[in-house]
Amino acid sequence: MALGIGCSSRPGKAGNNKTGSWRVFKPIFDHDKCTKCGMCKTICPEGCIEESEDDFFIPDETYCKGCGICAEECPSDAITMEQEEK
Amino acid sequence: MALGIGCSSRPGKAGNNKTGSWRVFKPIFDHDKCTKCGMCKTICPEGCIEESEDDFFIPDETYCKGCGICAEECPSDAITMEQEEK
Amino acid sequence: MLEITEGSHAVAKAVKMSRPQVIAAYPITPQTHIVETLADMVANGELDAEYITVESEFSALSACIGASAAGSRTYSATTSQGLALMFEVCFNVSGMRLPIVMTIANRALGAPLSIWNDQQDSISLRDCGWIQFYAEDNQEATDLHYIAYKVAESVEVLLPAFVCFDGFILSHTYEPVDMLSQEDVDRYLPAYKPFQKLDSDDPISMGMYATPEYYLEFRYEHDQAMKRAKDVISKAGKEFGEMFGRDYSALVEGYRLEDADTAIVAMGSLCGTIKDSIDEMRLAGKKVGLLKIRCFRPFPAEEIRNALSHVKRVAVLDKNVSIGAKGAVAIEVRDALYGKTMPVLGYILGLGGRDVRISDIKNIISLAESGKGDQFYGLRTEVL
Amino acid sequence: MLEITEGSHAVAKAVKMSRPQVIAAYPITPQTHIVETLADMVANGELDAEYITVESEFSALSACIGASAAGSRTYSATTSQGLALMFEVCFNVSGMRLPIVMTIANRALGAPLSIWNDQQDSISLRDCGWIQFYAEDNQEATDLHYIAYKVAESVEVLLPAFVCFDGFILSHTYEPVDMLSQEDVDRYLPAYKPFQKLDSDDPISMGMYATPEYYLEFRYEHDQAMKRAKDVISKAGKEFGEMFGRDYSALVEGYRLEDADTAIVAMGSLCGTIKDSIDEMRLAGKKVGLLKIRCFRPFPAEEIRNALSHVKRVAVLDKNVSIGAKGAVAIEVRDALYGKTMPVLGYILGLGGRDVRISDIKNIISLAESGKGDQFYGLRTEVL
Amino acid sequence: MRELRIHGRGGQGSVTAAELIAVAAFEGGVYAQAFPAFGVERRGAPVQAFVRFNDHVIRLRSQVYEPDYIIVQDSTLIKDVNVFLGVKPGGIVIVNSGKKIDASVPAGVKLITIDATSIALEVLGLPITNTTLMGAFAAASGEIKFSALENALRHRFPGELAEKNIRAALKAFEIVKGGA
Amino acid sequence: MRELRIHGRGGQGSVTAAELIAVAAFEGGVYAQAFPAFGVERRGAPVQAFVRFNDHVIRLRSQVYEPDYIIVQDSTLIKDVNVFLGVKPGGIVIVNSGKKIDASVPAGVKLITIDATSIALEVLGLPITNTTLMGAFAAASGEIKFSALENALRHRFPGELAEKNIRAALKAFEIVKGGA
Amino acid sequence: MAENSCELFDSGHRACGGCGAALVSRLLLKATGKDVIIVSATGCMEVFSTPYPETAWKVPWIHSLFENNSAVASGIEAALKKQGRKEKVVAIGGDGSTFDIGMLCLSGAFERGHDFTYICYDNEAYMNTGIQRSGATPYDASTTTSPAGKCSKGNNRPKKDLPQILAAHGAPYVATASIAYPSDVVKKIEKALNTPGPCYVQIHAPCCTGWGFEGEKTLAIGKLAIETGLWVNFEMENGVVTRVKKVVRKPVESYLKEQKRFRHLFKPKINAEEIAKIQAIADKNAEKYGTDLKLKSKSGPVVP
Amino acid sequence: MAENSCELFDSGHRACGGCGAALVSRLLLKATGKDVIIVSATGCMEVFSTPYPETAWKVPWIHSLFENNSAVASGIEAALKKQGRKEKVVAIGGDGSTFDIGMLCLSGAFERGHDFTYICYDNEAYMNTGIQRSGATPYDASTTTSPAGKCSKGNNRPKKDLPQILAAHGAPYVATASIAYPSDVVKKIEKALNTPGPCYVQIHAPCCTGWGFEGEKTLAIGKLAIETGLWVNFEMENGVVTRVKKVVRKPVESYLKEQKRFRHLFKPKINAEEIAKIQAIADKNAEKYGTDLKLKSKSGPVVP
Ligand SMILES: Cc1ncc(C[n+]2csc(CCOP(=O)(O)OP(=O)(O)O)c2C)c(N)n1
Ligand SMILES: Cc1ncc(C[n+]2csc(CCOP(=O)(O)OP(=O)(O)O)c2C)c(N)n1
Ligand code: SF4
Ligand code: SF4
Ligand code: SF4
Ligand code: SF4
């Protein structure tokens, strides 16, 4: 691998850093309560909440740091944080 | 003479530079017209107009650059600029 | 008193005991712990100084100029980008002959940005007319601050001084340090008496400009002051030794050098690792020694020449590089040894925090023995 | 076409013909005439470039970073305090591998402030990873700009370059200069094709930071690029010679050096005066020659060693001083000559505009012959 | 010279643990050196810290590559970081975990697991395990005396906070001592 | 090599005079070099400028210490500046003055006085004497042809301004030629 | 690996969990879309998003130094103009880089009138280096260089009024926003991008690590700042305030007590005098910007 | 030699004859008296007054660089405070050092609230280096870096509003003055010195050399600037304009046509369009500050 001249790089490698390993708590999404408002996706600092095929929102565990913002901000209280057993 | 540490100096040497030699025109003060208002002294950029014993104002030829401000600003038109013959 | 403490805290304490009256500094990793500790001391009334939280390093050192010119003992600390930003001001301080002391927690210079240790920052300011000390460990880092003030403020010198210690490697390391008491410090370093100052009772103009009639002479005087500093450092270091048992009279220090075939030359914390390596190599029968440069400015050319005259080869380790040339220490050591014939080889290593291990030192000695040098050492060729 | 013109104007014309797309500069004596001329060209539609009147040199070079990274050929000019203020940015530009060309109208560095010539400014940035050219006269100053762009932008190099010429002494002097035509320049220096650039169609991140895993390798690559620049400079200089009759393939140039006993080493406009002095001394039977260093970074150590191997003594003239050490050129020349035995003596002279005359050069040769050197030359002892 | 490596996450106090262990060792007359793996890591990211113990002055400044002791503050790290890397034969690894560890320790290395989180929660009311693990380390390694640890904690933390931490450490100390 | 030194005041165009003389000399096939005494002088302060003339390339970069020619733009300078300093034996000094100069020129040096101010006032309507004195210099020294001076002035100044300056220079040229 | 094409700011970055600044990055790129060039100053955002070679930015991005993002942006803007390119130019920096060390380049770029948008993510201290005071640090906040202590109540200067300062530079559009209101952030950035000339958007970005609260509260804290009047969301066009977020104000305590940086105002005992001073700051803000929502009842501003 | 003890600024300095900045030096020291420390930035004033060893300053004076007088002053102020000394601290710089390159240190010092007075002598360009554009250069003025030419009408940016910018920094006293009214200059400096905190006085100092007029007209030109409304003399206390010099306004031509820097607006032919723009600037000033003297007659402002 050659170095990127001047310490430059193309996008695409940030994902190598799997920040999911930082997580202590894990957001659990309750699709029964979810109104699909999309707030969680908007405000997740990791940008790791995706819309699934059925319009529900799910966190990408590879990157979710378990910060709990989504749970705190979900207007429908559809998300709860649980201590994770890895 | 030792150098002033760090290129410092006590006051008193600016006068070594006799800026009167720069002068081409020379201010001539007409004491008959002068009202002794002091404006000329206030505004001379050289600070070279002195009050004489009889309260009149006279330029110090050693430093007067002949800029003509005093003549221009004298409220009594008591100063005229004359080309100097050195 | 011997106490175990973080390097930065030890330095901050030494600074506090030096009784600076004005501190102006700007945070930058890995200098932060020093200035945070000082801020805390001020906030808690343990240190009676004006602490200016400036908006940049440029202002930090500029504020120090003002404070020092107004007659106060003055302190700052920085590193890397911060020191680089001070470059113009640094030349100014020294040319104005203001005895400011500044700690440098050595760190690499960008681009690329790196917060990790090497000595590019202070080395690249080697022309700027400041005294430069490099500490091997936190004991030295601490003690050198007292010495720095004493030398800087001496009327024969009147020059500012860097006390450099390796960022993180020393600044963030807990280890035992023998701290002086305030009384000891006061005995060694009396209250500051400025040589001249801004004072309306005796006005002077400072920092005037010099026409071609005077400029060369001012630079000469500056250089002479730096040369006089050599003796003053020796005396101050000796006095320190006499008072407190640790002698810093030498600008360079040998370790197992007397009978060495191969001498390593290095500065800063690397010297510790090298000493351990030397002990190991000595056990294996290799006659290796170290010449540590503690004071890089004034440059102890003669001392280096004397100390190395007998060795068969010299390996100079540089935690810096003058791009397109070599490591700065190697260049100057070769200059100092000009006329000698033993090979003097340079190795650029440890840049941007690349760790240097005992095995690395041994490898370098092997390289030197086989005549290979003047190169970067420790490259991960797989990423090139 | 040979025309008589001011050095600054000649340089400005050369810059114009190099077709920079963005110019950002901040006025400082004695660089002003260059940037004023360029501003005038833009104001009159003779030069189709964006001219940014920045608020400081820090921003000048920072704006150049932006412009160069966005894919434009970019130019700046400065000197002294201005260059000093750019110090941090200079390391940044080179580490980011942006091929910016900057003219340095060499001037002394304060304190004390001086607007007059020496070479402290660019010399004190010798570590910063820029190519450094020094011009002897305005012909060279002009030509070197084309070469600088060509070398800087070459994919083997991708490094910024200083073109240094002595402030006032060259910048403010009228003399005949052979100016190329725009067609000639276009043939020699084609339109700029950036190696990489900020572009939303092909996004990259530039100026990332390097952890200890990568930093050393980036610095190594930077240094290697500088070393590769040697060949590229030679080639570009040769090509220039082939096209226009003035060959710049050599990084160092001898004058009556072949049979010299005493060699003078110098850079910049001093070389002219030295050549006249040599002619006079030769007439008087003294075998004196000159080695002029045109390119100081990359440092042509081998070339210097080869050129000087036969002389009996070397006198290095430095218009700079690394306070507490020596002149920078002397140090590096001695490093280059390490292992040789002839005396290499340094003379620091001409600082802050102190005039250097033929008689001074002759005096220095006498000093060198009597083995006296490593000193300031030309002090007015009466003011010390 | 003996060397210790502590694995944890940003915010878990691994650096503090290293420092306090060094302080305690120093009180016991040992020359100690503690330092973090210098980095830009933020809260939650894996971090490391190191301690060296020696009978005389420590001059070595390289990082620790072959530790005699390893403390793992958080068993979830094991999945992502090779926490056992380089451990010396005969070394001791202390892992905070309430369960059996399935990762395999190198041969000849002693593995101690202790549920520091539970202890901390119980005694401190917070899942902050660094001081608890210090107690375990004191017991397992013998490098530091518990009384020295107590002093170090009292010196660092104010009043009741220090006492709580001491209690947590002591609990771990006794468990490990008992188990050993 | 011949050398010229011009004395004047900031604002009187001494540097321009030096440049234009060099330009004219260059047109005549001479290698010329012109440069100011670099300084921080402001309007009114005494200033100097220099020109060198040579048959081949000029490499020398020092200031001029022993001029062959001296031009003094303003006789009032004589009192304050040693304008004759270093003048070569056989040299020529041109002083702008309507009167006899009482300062004593070194032996063997030719002194030419010319009332350039009056000429300038008459022809240009301004007391700006630099171009007038160039004419005098051309006549006295023979270093530059008048036609070359004309070209230089036309190149530097726009239209009528150039012509006026040429007329002033010519007047001085003729006076000096006549007087010589 | 999450190859999410609409998301221009990649996961895997190294911000603390719950980082407000990380959310700014995401919202910024949502507002700009791909036709933008970002210039980032040194600081948390740069550090958490671009360790070589793992950049989180999928748009052209450049970092040069801590102090010069506005100047770099100036150069980019000039180059784009010369090349006839149409990308928008955005400079982004933390409050330290913006309020303090970057002021030279910032003031210069605004004076020259370059067409670019400057975003300050304001976490009210130098976070990347360990929570030191900046010109944006609020009154009385304890930081590592303005620590509360025996002789100190924390930072002793009011927050620098940079929006006003830049408006006085003649900036056509100046706005403040908060990550607590994400769509407002996006809207204001879009407006700045579409206003010719130098525009400024200052975004309140609470920092759990530096302010001392749990990461999940990041937006909640941001809301409290606005609800107490200690942060005002407003827009200024050509120097005139044109839009303000109105609130029913809460007492400042409700904001202060949630954060460790203000703990010394409550422990060991409540420092009513200092809290009153902070309340006065909020009151002045409310008055200056007219943030108080008049309730239907005629009870006036709901400040207890 | 003129040993004039009341005169604290010595004759023999090297300013051009008729220099407005030289008059500022004299008026400054008249206002300060001897118990002051002056910090001077690089620029004409520093250069004409302090070639070694001939200083014109009879009070303590220091110069360090072009960009840092505010920071040096900060350090002096801190040292004096620590030493219990009472001298006033004055930083002085030209418009280039103040508006442009000194902005970092200036903004920082004002943000920190040091007790000092900053004086800007505003000659509206970098004069010391040969008349280059600064942020204070007025619209359309031709300078060597904003030359009028085929594609240029001179400087294309309006004058930076530094008084307003520093007022937005919370400066308790901000004033503008002109050497055309010397006693007003002295009064305002005195007021600044006696107001605790960072104060700012910006003094219009016409430069015959740089603007292109005869030295004797220096004060006259200064008056015209005020009479045309292109310069407004005012005071601001805590951000509020408290005093304005009112005038019966003249058209801007009367000011412009006296100066070479505006010659291109009149020659080869009158550029009415540009002059109208400049008139609009004056009109805006007049409106903003309310400078227009209402004459007894009901004819309204006397703008033709
Ligand atoms: C010249 C210089 N000085 C200091 C630093 C160290 N430094 C890097 S980031 C930073 C603080 C950044 O603060 P801010 O801009 O508020 O961003 P944040 O980290 O809070 O996101 C500092 C002081 C530097 N990189 N360069
Ligand atoms: C860092 C730096 N850049 C540039 C200069 C060159 N310089 C010296 S004075 C000056 C202009 C000063 O302008 P101003 O502050 O307006 O003062 P004036 O000369 O107009 O009185 C400049 C550009 C310098 N000394 N230092
Ligand atoms: S915020 Fe809550 S309700 Fe809205 S989409 Fe997310 S989980 Fe569903
Ligand atoms: S816990 Fe935090 S990181 Fe994880 S999905 Fe929710 S907001 Fe995103
Ligand atoms: S200004 Fe005129 S009237 Fe007033 S004192 Fe001077 S000369 Fe006399
Ligand atoms: S002419 Fe000028 S310098 Fe002379 S006295 Fe009058 S105002 Fe002063």
Ligand code: SF4
């Ligand atoms: S310290 Fe604050 S701003 Fe920095 S990454 Fe962590 S939460 Fe974000």
Ligand code: SF4
């Ligand atoms: S150029 Fe202008 S400001 Fe400078 S000394 Fe001359 S008149 Fe004064």
Ligand SMILES: [Mg+2]
């Ligand atoms: Mg911040």
Ligand SMILES: [Mg+2]
């Ligand atoms: Mg100015």
